[in-house]
Amino acid sequence: MIKSVKWFFVVLIFSSFISFSFEEERVSAETLTVGEKAPELVLCNQTQSLDLRAGDGKYTLLSFWASYDATSRVKNAALSKEVRDYDRIKMISVSFDHYASVYRQAVKQDGIQLPESYVETEGANSKAFQAYGLENGFGNYLLDSNGVIIAKNLDAEELSSYLN
Template identity: 50%
Template sequence: MRYVKWIFVVLLVSSLTSFVSKDKPTGGLNVGDIAPDFKIQSMSDEQHELSNLKGKYVLLSFWASYDAQSRMQNASLSNVLRAASNQNVEMVSVSFDEYRSVFEETIRKDQIVTPVCFVETDGENSDLFKQYRLGRGFTNYLLDDNGVIIAKNISAAELSSYLN
């Protein structure tokens, strides 16, 4: 009888752990894909296009103030680029906060000073969110000078070593 209980416990635990994803895949595009072009307005109401940055390496950072991991990643990537003496990467930071005031306060608190920092107030309903397939989580992409994704989910340490 005692063995039956243990067998039941083992079966129960193994069935529960089989539903837990061990390597949660992130959404979006993959290395080797061409980053879709987009137009977006800056805080000063200027229109910007990703295609205008061709010829430069670009770090696209998608985030939202309510997503702690993406927000921390965005801030640390911004700090690395600000501290880099060899500035060969342009950062484009896109927040999916639905309220401009929340975005502006987050930028102020996180000290994000990227010249190309945007808020997409349609949030997860925006075409940009869908175009980059961010439904499984925010991410960042490093693009080469032709707009091809050469790295995904790059960390601040990886970006720092890339810049050196």
């Protein structure tokens, strides 16, 4: 009886090691850290990427959101209103709504008036979603003129302090 219990535990431990070796590597939001260059931003599998550089001495705020995520939507609307007061920053707003009509309605309701506002209808399956590790929630990135991340997940007040 004791021999069979020992073998059971040996098999259990061995199978645990095997299962751990086959787990997929997951990209988390923490893989993109301050000081790193932001990944290329390609939406809807287009061949041309969006330019994340804003020019000398300027910043780019890259904001990811979706109309079904109330927190990200409110934060995106507040940030878009904040950037209107500054010439030194451009904001790129990316929604992960599956339907462009839902995205357009949310932009209209939230009063977002940005020249660079996009919808990525592929959602979590998109290259952008995966490159920026958004499976743990939406967020934003403040980039310097070279496309290097200098801050993450800012609210409107924190953004204002960076720009002053």
